Amino acid sequence: MWGVVRSTRLPGSSSSLVRVLFPRLLPPRLLPPRLLAPLLLRQPARQLAAKQVKGQKKGHQKVNADKQEVEIRKTMTVGDLARAMNKDTDHVFEALLNTAAELSSLEEEELLEERWIKEVVKRSGMKYRWARLTQDRERENKDATRRVLEPDRLQPRPPVVTIMGHVDHGKTSLLDALRRSQLVEQEAGGITQHIGAFLVGLPTGEQVTFLDTPGHAAFTSMRARGAHATDIIILVVAADDGVMNQTVESIQHAKKAQVPIIVAVNKCDKPQAEPERVARELLEHGVVGEEYGGHVQIIPVSARKGDNLLLLTEATVALAEVLELKADPSGPVEGVVIESRTDRGKGAVASVIVQQGTVRRGCVLVAGRSWAKVRFLFDEQGQALEGAGPSRAVQLVGWKDLPSAGEELLEVESEQRAREVVEWRSYKEDQAPPEGGPEGDPGETAGAPGSATSRRGRPMPTSAGARGRQRCTRANRQQAAMRPSEKTHKTQRSLPLILKGDVDGSVEAILSLLESYDAEDQCHMELVHFGVGEVSENDVRLAETFSGSIYGFNVSASKSILRLAEKKGVQIHLHTIIYKLVDDLKDELSSTLPPPWCHPTS
Numbered sequence: 001m002w003g004v005v006r007s008t009r010l011p012g013s014s015s016s017l018v019r020v021l022f023p024r025l026l027p028p029r030l031l032p033p034r035l036l037a038p039l040l041l042r043q044p045a046r047q048l049a050a051k052q053v054k055g056q057k058k059g060h061q062k063v064n065a066d067k068q069e070v071e072i073r074k075t076m077t078v079g080d081l082a083r084a085m086n087k088d089t090d091h092v093f094e095a096l097l098n099t100a101a102e103l104s105s106l107e108e109e110e111l112l113e114e115r116w117i118k119e120v121v122k123r124s125g126m127k128y129r130w131a132r133l134t135q136d137r138e139r140e141n142k143d144a145t146r147r148v149l150e151p152d153r154l155q156p157r158p159p160v161v162t163i164m165g166h167v168d169h170g171k172t173s174l175l176d177a178l179r180r181s182q183l184v185e186q187e188a189g190g191i192t193q194h195i196g197a198f199l200v201g202l203p204t205g206e207q208v209t210f211l212d213t214p215g216h217a218a219f220t221s222m223r224a225r226g227a228h229a230t231d232i233i234i235l236v237v238a239a240d241d242g243v244m245n246q247t248v249e250s251i252q253h254a255k256k257a258q259v260p261i262i263v264a265v266n267k268c269d270k271p272q273a274e275p276e277r278v279a280r281e282l283l284e285h286g287v288v289g290e291e292y293g294g295h296v297q298i299i300p301v302s303a304r305k306g307d308n309l310l311l312l313t314e315a316t317v318a319l320a321e322v323l324e325l326k327a328d329p330s331g332p333v334e335g336v337v338i339e340s341r342t343d344r345g346k347g348a349v350a351s352v353i354v355q356q357g358t359v360r361r362g363c364v365l366v367a368g369r370s371w372a373k374v375r376f377l378f379d380e381q382g383q384a385l386e387g388a389g390p391s392r393a394v395q396l397v398g399w400k401d402l403p404s405a406g407e408e409l410l411e412v413e414s415e416q417r418a419r420e421v422v423e424w425r426s427y428k429e430d431q432a433p434p435e436g437g438p439e440g441d442p443g444e445t446a447g448a449p450g451s452a453t454s455r456r457g458r459p460m461p462t463s464a465g466a467r468g469r470q471r472c473t474r475a476n477r478q479q480a481a482m483r484p485s486e487k488t489h490k491t492q493r494s495l496p497l498i499l500k501g502d503v504d505g506s507v508e509a510i511l512s513l514l515e516s517y518d519a520e521d522q523c524h525m526e527l528v529h530f531g532v533g534e535v536s537e538n539d540v541r542l543a544e545t546f547s548g549s550i551y552g553f554n555v556s557a558s559k560s561i562l563r564l565a566e567k568k569g570v571q572i573h574l575h576t577i578i579y580k581l582v583d584d585l586k587d588e589l590s591s592t593l594p595p596p597w598c599h600p601t602s
């Protein structure tokens with residue numbers, strides 16, 4: 001989706017240099033003499049230097065002491081190593097020539113194997129020192145973890161349900177209809193707040209918590225996490241449209257997360273409705289309805305008319321009984337953050353689903369790298385609560401920083417302990433390998449700091465926020481590590497970016513989209529900073545320092561900020577439609593490329 005307009009590789013980019021330097025990709029006779037000569041010259045020089053060192057056995061100790069020391073870690077990219085050695089990345093590639101290292105696929109942001117890290121240092125006439133090992137030995141694990149549950153304390157709890165399905169099949173209408181039915185039932189005059197989830201009570205007294213996740217394709221990553229925080233998925237399929245792409249995608253999410261499905265065949269009020277056809281189409285995707293001998297309940301409904309909504313909720317409760325959902329309402333709180341935002345009056349506010357324990361005022365909680373001493377709890381009607389037990393969705397006020405959606409929530413014994421956990425996680429996150437590294441799918445990183453584990457022990461995908469933070473830290477580190485001359489004479493084209501959004505969920509969704517950017521070799525997208533809230537003076541200053549642009553989604557910028565930006569030559573792009581923002585960004589990335597007729601020759 002990112003295809004930047006011109007596809008010509010930029011001469012001089014590190015990847016093209018690798019190919020030039022790597023003889024297997026380009027036979028030596030094709031190498032331009034300008035590049036070949038220094039290579040041929042350097043090789044014997046290095047061998048000679050090695051021979052000289054061998055011959056000087058007596059002076060060996062002294063030579064070793066004189067060598068430049070490089071601090072190495074087990075996880076280092078080519079770029080990291082180059083910076084640690086105070087060299088450029090081409091030096092690292094060059095040092096790996098004539099070794100078995102896979103240079104053809106090696107890029108600046110790729111992790112190097114430990115043996116190649118050592119080899120590069122050795123071949124550069126330097127010596128290494130393990131940085132991380134000594135630090136790790138000194139640093140004890142201070143993280144907070146989930147507790148081991150005691151079976152005799154467990155009590156039945158309401159199910160947490162996510163509604164998924166194809167665009168326009170009626171997810172929002174169904175959620176609204178369910179929420180309305182609840183309001184009518186309670187006859188509550190309170191204002192319904194969007195807190196990412198709401199509780200529906202049945203006439204029989206049972207309750208269901210519905211996760212109110214956004215339905216658009218752009219929010220796929222959030223939905224994936226929704227599936228992990230949920231007990232049951234209601235799959236909405238329009239009776240007049242049948243099984244479509246995102247219906248299949250939702251089935252896959254459910255299967256991957258091992259969450260059972262109930263199918264709501266919506267729009268059954270329409271004359272074109274064919275619920276039987278939907279049931280047949282679902283068979284092809286392994287969703288077997290009861291009438292075909294399977295276990296999946298397929299219920300015809302109409303969100304518009306409110307038909308069969310009670311039946312749908314009852315089916316959900318019946319399935320929950322089969323699942324024997326239980327939790328311990330006592331003991332330390334555990335949960336998951338489903339939404340977070342900054343409120344003018346209340347400060348950082350997080351909507352969470354409680355999974356174990358009962359959250360109360362005064363509880364000290366950690367979520368990722370944020371912590372809170374709970375000052376207030378509110379339900380979706382804006383009513384203050386004394387406490388909220390398992391499966392309840394509540395808004396919590398009292399956070400020091402905004403936690404990210406999808407993050408695991410854990411109670412700790414004191415504020416001091418919370419600070420300790422957050423400090424430990426920040427340290428671990430800074431140490432973590434970059435996304436796309438050899439440690440597995442970045443979306444499925446288990447046990448990484450700030451990532452959550454579901455109640456069934458399934459790993460929750462790392463939030464786009466956590467990955468974005470890693471990216472930001474690296475971008476800032478790289479910028480900080482640059483010599484002043486390099487800051488002004490960077491050869492690789494790059495677009496430094498500052499991203500602001502109204503709520504955490506929208507920032508996460510945009511970060512997920514940015515992750516699919518695949519034209520790094522043409523223009524490097526450098527995420528300098530991202531966050532929730534209006535465009536601030538600090539954002540403009542950052543953009544000025546990095547010569548970058550600010551992109552805002554559903555946020556504004558005051559007149560004084562706009563004036564400051566104009567004065568500093570910083571561009572602010574404000575959007576209310578996510579795809580317009582992405583299109584605008586694509587245009588800006590394309591505009592950083594040179595016109596096709598003026599590629600530099602060296």
Ligand SMILES: Nc1nc2c(ncn2[C@@H]2O[C@H](COP(=O)(O)OP(=O)(O)OP(=O)(O)O)[C@@H](O)[C@H]2O)c(=O)[nH]1
Nearest residue numbers: 167168169170171172173215216266267302303304
């Ligand atoms: N006739 C009929 N129309 C419905 C029903 N439910 C939803 N619609 C209509 O279908 C359209 C899409 O409904 P939404 O609830 O926005 O669908 P959605 O799946 O949430 O859409 P996205 O958020 O874009 O994925 C709207 O025009 C609704 O009025 C229904 O039960 N019957």
